[in-house]
Amino acid sequence: xxxxxxxxxxxxxxxMLAVGLIAFSLFTFVGDPVLFMLGQDxxxxxxxxxxxxxxxxxxFYVQYAHFVARxxxxxxxxxxxxxxxxxxxxxxxxxxxxxxxxxxxxLAIAVGIPMGVYAALKRNSWLSQVFLAxxxxxxxxxxxxxxxxxxxxxxxLLGWLPSFGRGDTVAIGxxxxxxxxxxxxxxxxxxxxxxxxxxxxxxxxxxxxxxxxVLRTDYIKFARARGLPDRSVHFRHALKNTLVPVxxxxxxxxxxxxxxxxxxxxxxxxxxxxxxxxxSVTVADIPVMAAYLCLIALIFVVINLVVDLLYYxxxxxxxxxxxxxxx
Amino acid sequence: MKAKAGAWLRRTWxxxxxxxxxxxxxxxxxxxxxxxxxxxxxxxxxIAPHNPFDSASLVLTDGFTPPAWVAxxxxxxxxxxxxxxxDMLSTIMYGSRVSLAVGLASVLFSMVLGVGLGxxxxxxxxxxxxxxxxxxxxxxxxPAILIALLIDGVARVxxxxxxxxxxxxYVLILAIGVSGWVQYARTVRGSTLVxxxxxxxxxxxxxxxSQASIMLRHVLPNVMGPVLVIATIHIATAIITEATLSxxxxxxxxxxxxLGTLIRxxxxxxxxxxxxxxxxxGLALIVLVLSVNLLGDWLRDALNPKLR
Numbered sequence: 001x002x003x004x005x006x007x008x009x010x011x012x013x014x015x016m017l018a019v020g021l022i023a024f025s026l027f028t029f030v031g032d033p034v035l036f037m038l039g040q041d042x043x044x045x046x047x048x049x050x051x052x053x054x055x056x057x058x059x060f061y062v063q064y065a066h067f068v069a070r071x072x073x074x075x076x077x078x079x080x081x082x083x084x085x086x087x088x089x090x091x092x093x094x095x096x097x098x099x100x101x102x103x104x105x106x107l108a109i110a111v112g113i114p115m116g117v118y119a120a121l122k123r124n125s126w127l128s129q130v131f132l133a134x135x136x137x138x139x140x141x142x143x144x145x146x147x148x149x150x151x152x153x154x155x156x157l158l159g160w161l162p163s164f165g166r167g168d169t170v171a172i173g174x175x176x177x178x179x180x181x182x183x184x185x186x187x188x189x190x191x192x193x194x195x196x197x198x199x200x201x202x203x204x205x206x207x208x209x210x211x212x213x214v215l216r217t218d219y220i221k222f223a224r225a226r227g228l229p230d231r232s233v234h235f236r237h238a239l240k241n242t243l244v245p246v247x248x249x250x251x252x253x254x255x256x257x258x259x260x261x262x263x264x265x266x267x268x269x270x271x272x273x274x275x276x277x278x279x280s281v282t283v284a285d286i287p288v289m290a291a292y293l294c295l296i297a298l299i300f301v302v303i304n305l306v307v308d309l310l311y312y313x314x315x316x317x318x319x320x321x322x323x324x325x326x327x
Numbered sequence: 328m329k330a331k332a333g334a335w336l337r338r339t340w341x342x343x344x345x346x347x348x349x350x351x352x353x354x355x356x357x358x359x360x361x362x363x364x365x366x367x368x369x370x371x372x373x374i375a376p377h378n379p380f381d382s383a384s385l386v387l388t389d390g391f392t393p394p395a396w397v398a399x400x401x402x403x404x405x406x407x408x409x410x411x412x413x414d415m416l417s418t419i420m421y422g423s424r425v426s427l428a429v430g431l432a433s434v435l436f437s438m439v440l441g442v443g444l445g446x447x448x449x450x451x452x453x454x455x456x457x458x459x460x461x462x463x464x465x466x467x468x469x470p471a472i473l474i475a476l477l478i479d480g481v482a483r484v485x486x487x488x489x490x491x492x493x494x495x496x497y498v499l500i501l502a503i504g505v506s507g508w509v510q511y512a513r514t515v516r517g518s519t520l521v522x523x524x525x526x527x528x529x530x531x532x533x534x535x536x537s538q539a540s541i542m543l544r545h546v547l548p549n550v551m552g553p554v555l556v557i558a559t560i561h562i563a564t565a566i567i568t569e570a571t572l573s574x575x576x577x578x579x580x581x582x583x584x585x586l587g588t589l590i591r592x593x594x595x596x597x598x599x600x601x602x603x604x605x606x607x608x609g610l611a612l613i614v615l616v617l618s619v620n621l622l623g624d625w626l627r628d629a630l631n632p633k634l635r
Contacts, residue, residue, distance in 0.1 A: 011465075026481065145590070145613065148594060
């Protein structure tokens, strides 16, 4: 057990170091920071002094170690375009992305699970067919097109909802929230549907297939034979047992939602981290890119690690499998 | 000769696959739409009503012409024109060309990379296998589109601007290709492990064929079946990834617009009422992706005897 946990954590650290190396090489090999700071007409002495001051005359691995040490403390230097610390830019935009992702995830779960249950219980009803057709569209349409179509219908043609931005926000300490104003909530509707639709269809399909599988098992037949009402069989016996894989997938998808927010934020000009990243790519703002790279990798690595460890703790069969596989 | 061809046609018509195909109207429709899209894209230079990239033939005053059936529209421009007076139908046909080319090329790239690594991983085994599969595990925990976006973004910043514009399409193919190799590698590794222990491989080893020759000439043909099915389904994903990256402004350069680029350009005019500049490229993308997807699903089910 301990060996597995340690190996898993070591692997996570290794991935982070590798991503850090990519981010660091961006800094080192793209552009010349000395030239950037001093301009064209600096004396050679000045150049040497600044190079020494920045530590650029030290060996590669020493510089990398310094970079990692600073990155761990959240220090990625100054943004090249907006002369501000990168960390501050991210802290400003973090609430927007997290609120959007949270609402999208909630939507996906709250709508996806009931749809999946219905489609499994009433397999042949027309509504189930509609759900399946919708899920096919949700899976095969690109996110950004869904966003654009929603804007076209609800913002341009009907004029009910705003087409871009976050609306009015209220600051609570350093956190700005759009949950407390009407325009903030209205602005949230279209982006969160766009972002949540793919995950919703995924959860729906998963719940449906798991549920169909569980409904075929012996203990369900037995529960029916005992004369339990359908309600009890479906929800207390069947649904409960489908939820373990669903929760795992939903957990893993949380990272995807934050990553896919890049696309949704671009469509709706939502002032979050994803939009910041896309803007930094188009203007070659390397510190911001490097920071985003590390941040998104960290989110994924942590989520995967937690899910793996939880799985291991929850499901004793997995321990046996691993032990058997090792021999 | 004629009788032979007739017999061949008859056999094909009565084959299991063809039978399943005829029985499913959705699949027939999907195949038809795919043919229309691919045909329009491939033959665009000959059948497109205008050449949108010939600046001499562009009439700026024709800009923002709505589709033919809307008031103010002209038959000359069936789906309307964009801000520079380019015919939308023609730009869409040329755009699908870029989308399809990038999609197919990156699927091919993923396939070669994934099959190669999977074959080596399964056949050689040991530390190399452990390393390749660990990298695959790690990559699989990130969404493919994010990886493509990061590779393309990093290349965009790392290369000098002029160089990048020239090779942007190849960088994009590389980025999408690298983001999709894992599935191929895992499948091929699995089947290679099975094939490796079979007698024909042992026999080849006994008569002294080299490792590379056994892998390529003997094992490879026997593990390609599932790979082709994965590739068919992968095409739609690759087209979506390309469109998304181009929409985000990190894909193909504006001089060679793909469907994604067209949608991004049209997006600016959505709020001012010129909806056709976005909607038609969007519809073209939807039709293309949906029909390719349906065809891929059908092929997967048809070739998988377990599902029958």
